[in-house]
Amino acid sequence: MTAKEKGLLQEQGYLIVRGVMDAEWLAELRSETARLLEAEGENAGGEFRKEIGSDRLANLVDKGECFQRLVSHPLLLEAVEVVLGPDWKLSSLNYRAALPGEKSLQPLHCDMGLVPDALGNAVFNSIWMLDDFTPENGPTRFVPGSHKSGVLPQNVLADANAPHPEEMMALGKAGDVVLTNAHMWHGGTANRTALPRRSLHGFFVRGDQPQQQYQKKLLRAETQAALPPLMRRILALDDERNDAISAVGSGKSGFLK
Numbered sequence: 250m251t252a253k254e255k256g257l258l259q260e261q262g263y264l265i266v267r268g269v270m271d272a273e274w275l276a277e278l279r280s281e282t283a284r285l286l287e288a289e290g291e292n293a294g295g296e297f298r299k300e301i302g303s304d305r306l307a308n309l310v311d312k313g314e315c316f317q318r319l320v321s322h323p324l325l326l327e328a329v330e331v332v333l334g335p336d337w338k339l340s341s342l343n344y345r346a347a348l349p350g351e352k353s354l355q356p357l358h359c360d361m362g363l364v365p366d367a368l369g370n371a372v373f374n375s376i377w378m379l380d381d382f383t384p385e386n387g388p389t390r391f392v393p394g395s396h397k398s399g400v401l402p403q404n405v406l407a408d409a410n411a412p413h414p415e416e417m418m419a420l421g422k423a424g425d426v427v428l429t430n431a432h433m434w435h436g437g438t439a440n441r442t443a444l445p446r447r448s449l450h451g452f453f454v455r456g457d458q459p460q461q462q463y464q465k466k467l468l469r470a471e472t473q474a475a476l477p478p479l480m481r482r483i484l485a486l487d488d489e490r491n492d493a494i495s496a497v498g499s500g501k502s503g504f505l506k
């Protein structure tokens with residue numbers, strides 16, 4: 250990342266990076282998520298939560314090399330460190346498709362319902378576009394700079410579902426990635442097209458926070474045995490502090506996380 254990109258991420262709270270996924274990787278991510286949705290049926294997303302108006306998949310690091318490649322992408326890890334500093338870990342890798350209809354609208358929220366604290370930022374999210382994000386198909390909205398407000402939108406807005414005067418839409422092409430300070434107010438919007446708007450969420454937290462999905466418990470033994478040291482570090486598999494924090498129950502859940 251350039252100094253300018255890092256500065257934008259810190260000041261605005263987001264950065265959209267173009268063309269991170271090539272056509273081959275995109276095709277693999279699309280076909281693997283479609284296969285998993287079909288195979289998991291009613292259980293899809295069950296390791297995390299189900300959400301009316303969207304399709305979800307969870308625990309994706311356990312479900313394919315193409316997903317492990319995503320959470321270890323050097324650009325992603327650099328951006329995580331810009332926002333969270335050196336003490337970070339993956340919280341979850343999920344799929345979310347905003348389905349056609351008004352129900353895919355989410356209220357503005359901060360992930361895990363957190364504002365920055367004395368240690369700084371605690372949450373980072375990345376949204377990987379598997380489809381173009383257009384004004385019509387339910388792009389993510391965000392309020393630039395709101396990660397510095399120190400307040401949660403539901404505590405100060407009359408209606409967190411309503412359009413915000415300063416909101417921006419994350420528009421882009423399939424293959425682009427939105428890097429965000431997840432304290433920035435944001436949410437999914439309604440999809441007014443006939444097709445799902447697909448994405449992957451690579452969500453990271455500061456080391457003192459619980460993982461949304463406790464990777465050590467959720468990943469199968471054979472997956473864990475095959476992971477290289479970098480992946481073990483990303484997932485905090487050898488981190489006793491994380492065991493103490495995350496084993497007792499996953500991090501707060503919901504899109505309000």
Ligand SMILES: O=C(O)CCC(=O)C(=O)O
Nearest residue numbers: 345388389435436437504
């Ligand atoms: O998929 C999106 O556009 C954003 C979703 C989101 O913010 C969430 O699920 O917490």
